[in-house]
Amino acid sequence: MPEHEVPFPLNAEALLLRSLTDYAIYMMDPDGYILSWNAGGERIKGYSDDEVIGQHFSRFYLPEDAARGEPQRGLETARREGRFETEGWRVRKDGSRFRANIVIDPIIQDGRLVGFAKVTKDITERYEAQQRLKQAERTLAQAQKINAIRQLTLGVAHDFNNVLAVVMTSLDLLKDRRDESQRQRLIDAAQKAATRGSMLSQQLLAFARGQRLDPEPHDIRELILHSADVYRRAAGPSTACGFELGDESPTVQIDATQFEAALMNLVANARDAMHCPGHITISTRVLVPDAAVHPDVRPGTRYLYISVADDGPGMDEDTRLRAMEPFFTTKEVGRGSGLGLSQVFGFASQSGGFAFIESAPGSGTRVTIALPVEPAVEQ
Ligand SMILES: Nc1ncnc2c1ncn2[C@@H]1O[C@H](COP(=O)(O)OP(=O)(O)O)[C@@H](O)[C@H]1O
Ligand SMILES: [Mg+2]
Structure with a gap:
């Protein structure tokens, strides 16, 4: 499907992306199906490449968030405003939750939306440290x-x-x-x-x-x-x-x-x-x-x-x-x-x-x- 093809990074960039292990970076088609992702994605979420490529990215959301249409809302906002950023709970393959910071950018080529780049950072430790700090302050x-x-x-x-x-x-x-x-x-x-x-x-x-x-x-x-x-x-x-x-x-x-x-x-x-x-x-x-x-x-x-x-x-x-x-x-x-x-x-x-x-x-x-x-x- 050539219209779903996104400019996959060049080799050097691909290498760079693989080394960013604290970040899950993946490319999606305009409907939210995953085309590619980096090693960080595997590390953070626990899935292997074949389990993820071709899947819809909503599988990483909590079922209740997915049911509320959160994934679609993210894509729509990114398309409309040129970027979507949020923080929330996401699920790993083993069902455990992690706190994530998420940025979705639309990829536009020749004025046409060809897909999305999504960067997910695992901020569980920082989040928990913040929570502990808040508790300590209270x-x-x-x-x-x-x-x-x-x-x-x-x-x-x-x-x-x-x-x-x-x-x-x-x-x-x-x-x-x-x-x-x-x-x-x-x-x-x-x-x-x-x-x-x-x-x-x-x-x-x-x-x-x-x-x-x-x-x-x-x-x-x-x-x-x-x-x-x-x-x-x-x-x-x-x-x-x-x-x-x-x-x-x-x-x-x-x-x-x-x-x-x-x-x-x-x-x-x-x-x-x-x-x-x-x-x-x-x-x-x-x-x-x-x-x-x-x-x-x-x-x-x-x-x-x-x-x-x-x-x-x-x-x-x-x-x-x-x-x-x-x-x-x-x-x-x-x-x-x-x-x-x-x-x-x-x-x-x-x-x-x-x-x-x-x-x-x-x-x-x-x-x-x-x-x-x-x-x-x-x-
Ligand atoms: N007329 C004043 N001249 C100088 N210092 C004052 C005066 N009124 C208040 N203060 C200062 O403000 C503080 C708080 O006053 P207040 O709330 O009435 O509590 P308290 O009189 O029990 O200390 C006082 O301890 C004092 O340092
Ligand atoms: Mg007094």
Whole structure:
């Protein structure tokens, strides 16, 4: 059948093809019947020459793939697009499977399709190595997760212990102190510790629940002023906490409890960062941010910015970039859970807004929560 004749390689090329033992290279007629193949074909697939020449190449496919028309699809794609490449399972003569990389090229002579050249590479070893690597990566990720949870548990247990120790000692001392100012100091200490404990449990709850929000329209200025004393107390005795609330205070859709937790987290971070007397400023303003501020900015939308700024030591760039990751903390065990900023960022994005950190070593830190003023969906 002269029309099925393909330009079989010259002797030198034939020799070359025979030496490529990791590749099965064969020539097929336009219908997929095998005209010739190289030694690699024999080695990889286990058939001898006479068992293969004249056979249809679909015999190398898994029966279910052949039934689905995979072999024809390969030929058609090669004809239409000038090449077909795929990876999949193929069968050897003994029925065993091997992972194959397959390339089919059409052979065109005088503008006419005269057949196909098919190159099959046995990539089982590479594939299995990749699978082992993937499995190892999964195991490692799992181990890291467990380690993170262990760290967290350790931190939280220490934190709660500290909280309870302060409360218990204060109560204990209260019993036999008569001096009113001393009693007041002890009550303050116990209250502060209890606030810290409740914040910690809020952080854990928010993280574990993935921040279930219950958004309702709120006037942020009212919310902030309502809890101003709590923030002042959280800032600690040596840090002044001031408020610069803009005249305009539009209504925003938020979960008030989560908003207050976020603000508490920011104030607590500012207090923790301060080594000497310092200032914390909670401020609000309304603006239409530039799209460059954050990838989540909705162009033309008005946002309410709520910022917590401090004049503490600030963060280096590495810390700033990682600060919002869950469990990321630079604090010693028992002082930080690494969940504060991740709660802030989770809250902001789930409220349809975003949050960002401005900070540099020696220049203090400002964390801003931006909430869209117009609700995303009219209700
Ligand atoms: N106001 C701030 N000034 C300096 N560093 C900060 C400030 N806020 C956060 N950070 C850094 O970001 C890290 C992560 O903060 P956070 O998520 O609240 O976890 P945690 O406070 O438990 O460490 C902190 O450990 C600290 O290194
Ligand atoms: Mg924190």
